[in-house]
Amino acid sequence: MHPLRIERLVYRWPGAARNTLEIGALSLASGESLFLFGPSGCGKSTLLSAIAGVVEVPKGAIRVADQDVGAVHGGARDRFRVDHIGMIFQVFNLIPWLSATENVLLPCTYSRHRRVRAGDNPEGTARRLLSELDLSDPSLASKPANELSVGQQQRVAAARALIGKPDLILADEPTSALDEAAKAAFVDLLTRECAEAGTALLFVSHDRSLERQFDRSVDFRDLNRSAA
Numbered sequence: 021m022h023p024l025r026i027e028r029l030v031y032r033w034p035g036a037a038r039n040t041l042e043i044g045a046l047s048l049a050s051g052e053s054l055f056l057f058g059p060s061g062c063g064k065s066t067l068l069s070a071i072a073g074v075v076e077v078p079k080g081a082i083r084v085a086d087q088d089v090g091a092v093h094g095g096a097r098d099r100f101r102v103d104h105i106g107m108i109f110q111v112f113n114l115i116p117w118l119s120a121t122e123n124v125l126l127p128c129t130y131s132r133h134r135r136v137r138a139g140d141n142p143e144g145t146a147r148r149l150l151s152e153l154d155l156s157d158p159s160l161a162s163k164p165a166n167e168l169s170v171g172q173q174q175r176v177a178a179a180r181a182l183i184g185k186p187d188l189i190l191a192d193e194p195t196s197a198l199d200e201a202a203k204a205a206f207v208d209l210l211t212r213e214c215a216e217a218g219t220a221l222l223f224v225s226h227d228r229s230l231e232r233q234f235d236r237s238v239d240f241r242d243l244n245r246s247a248a
């Protein structure tokens with residue numbers, strides 16, 4: 021099984037004068053972590069949206085867990101995404117009135133696949149992940165998400181992405197609200213958890229101080245011919 025396989029992906033935002041993405045090939049193996057860097061506006065977030073099926077992609081261009089993302093539509097695509105992909109985006113999409121723990125457990129609510137993979141005690145798994153991310157204090161874990169700091173919300177989003185061992189995690193600048201020490205610890209935990217779970221990690225950022233913590237690093241401008 022390939023967590024991610026991209027071949028001949030071309031994408032243009034509606035109304036744009038030129039293609040945003042022209043990617044020949046990109047794949048990730050199970051448990052592999054890739055750091056993808058490039059300047060603002062070069063198309064990194066667009067690529068993640070295409071992989072997540074948030075924007076329409078041509079059939080055959082992107083496979084996640086061996087499934088053609090462009091061939092799955094509507095509700096089936098939403099179910100496919102929660103079954104196989106964990107996302108840590110710049111906007112965390114936490115449900116504001118749910119506690120940190122309840123937010124972490126959401127993928128297990130929506131996906132039987134993730135619930136089964138979270139083990140016999142998903143609540144215990146959620147607590148363990150939050151504690152690894154330095155959110156073990158019960159008063160923090162039970163707080164509504166909108167009463168957490170942005171850095172704490174980033175870590176809740178990471179625990180939510182990790183729970184139930186998805187095949188792939190997409191992370192878009194997830195350390196922007198953390199200080200230097202917290203950043204390194206966060207990336208260390210994320211890469212370690214992914215390697216142990218066999219989850220492939222695609223992490224995009226322009227902060228190259230994090231690069232050496234990953235198995236592989238790619239300059240987006242080398243990958244994306246439209247930027248040439």
Ligand SMILES: Nc1ncnc2c1ncn2[C@@H]1O[C@H](COP(=O)(O)OP(=O)(O)OP(=O)(O)O)[C@@H](O)[C@H]1O
Binds near residue numbers: 034036058059060063
């Ligand atoms: N929803 C959208 N509709 C139309 N064009 C968009 C949309 N989102 C992004 N774009 C355009 O696509 C190009 C790539 O943007 P994208 O957000 O993917 O870059 P990025 O590398 O992630 O940038 P950053 O590092 O600043 O987040 C930009 O020219 C941007 O204006």
